[in-house]
Amino acid sequence: GQQVMQIPQYQHVQEGEDFTTYCNSSTTLSNIQWYKQRPGGHPVFLIQLVKSGEVKKQKRLTFQFGEAKKNSSLHITATQTTDVGTYFCGQGAQKLVFGQGTRLTINP
Amino acid sequence: GAVVSQHPSWVICKSGTSVKIECRSLDFQATTMFWYRQFPKQSLMLMATSNEGSKATYEQGVEKDKFLINHASLTLSTLTVTSAHPEDSSFYICSLTGGRTEAFFGQGTRLTVV
Numbered sequence: 001g002q003q004v005m006q007i008p009q010y011q012h013v014q015e016g017e018d019f020t021t022y023c024n025s026s027t028t029l030s031n032i033q034w035y036k037q038r039p040g041g042h043p044v045f046l047i048q049l050v051k052s053g054e055v056k057k058q059k060r061l062t063f064q065f066g067e068a069k070k071n072s073s074l075h076i077t078a079t080q081t082t083d084v085g086t087y088f089c090g091q092g093a094q095k096l097v098f099g100q101g102t103r104l105t106i107n108p
Numbered sequence: 109g110a111v112v113s114q115h116p117s118w119v120i121c122k123s124g125t126s127v128k129i130e131c132r133s134l135d136f137q138a139t140t141m142f143w144y145r146q147f148p149k150q151s152l153m154l155m156a157t158s159n160e161g162s163k164a165t166y167e168q169g170v171e172k173d174k175f176l177i178n179h180a181s182l183t184l185s186t187l188t189v190t191s192a193h194p195e196d197s198s199f200y201i202c203s204l205t206g207g208r209t210e211a212f213f214g215q216g217t218r219l220t221v222v
Contacts, residue, residue, distance in 0.1 A: 031209070033209070033210060033211075035211075041215075041216075042201055042213040042214065042215050042216045043152065043201075043211070043213050044213070045109070045210040045211065045212070048209055048210060088151065088152070090211075093209065094140060094142075094205050094209075094211075095142060095154065095157060096142070096154070096203075096211055097154065098151050098152045098153075099151065100150070100151045101150075101151050103149065
């Protein structure tokens with residue numbers, strides 16, 4: 001099946017700094033989804049991107065889908081301690097294949 | 109979105125015993141559910157697709173005789189880890205889509221085999 005590579009694996013920032021995680025695929029993706037998993041918790045859906053070049057925003061979070069639909073990014077502006085967790089990208093219909101995840105830790 | 113209830117949230121068992129994990133869809137009739145496994149600080153790895161009324165579909169490398177999946181009703185799928193060993197210790201989590209594109213996950217089950 002299609003694989004998505006996600007980087008970085010870890011990111012530690014000072015509160016207030018920005019954060020970005022990237023997902024890349026060697027093949028064209030039909031869609032990409034983003035999830036957040038808090039420590040000890042379960043993944044929670046954030047957003048789905050479907051269209052080439054699509055950009056969606058949720059408050060301080062900005063999601064992008066590349067023009068070629070082979071990459072995607074999640075950018076958090078001015079991180080807060082509540083942003084701590086692991087962010088996963090996933091692709092597929094119903095049966096999701098996830099990237100490796102980026103674990104975000106924040107120094108208050 | 110769909111509400112998914114998974115039980116138990118954690119379990120400790122002795123090596124060689126079997127453990128059953130339940131995944132319930134509380135507000136949606138799910139013909140399909142998915143089981144994932146997550147080792148510490150790693151990603152979610154799809155184990156199998158649970159199909160109501162028929163055999164589960166296992167991902168490559170997942171032993172179907174070790175991880176028994178039963179989906180006897182539209183609201184319940186169970187995963188039984190048979191003859192568990194310490195290397196089976198992991199976080200097991202189920203999901204369903206509830207007729208939508210995104211996945212809704214259960215709370216997960218942390219299995220520790222001693």
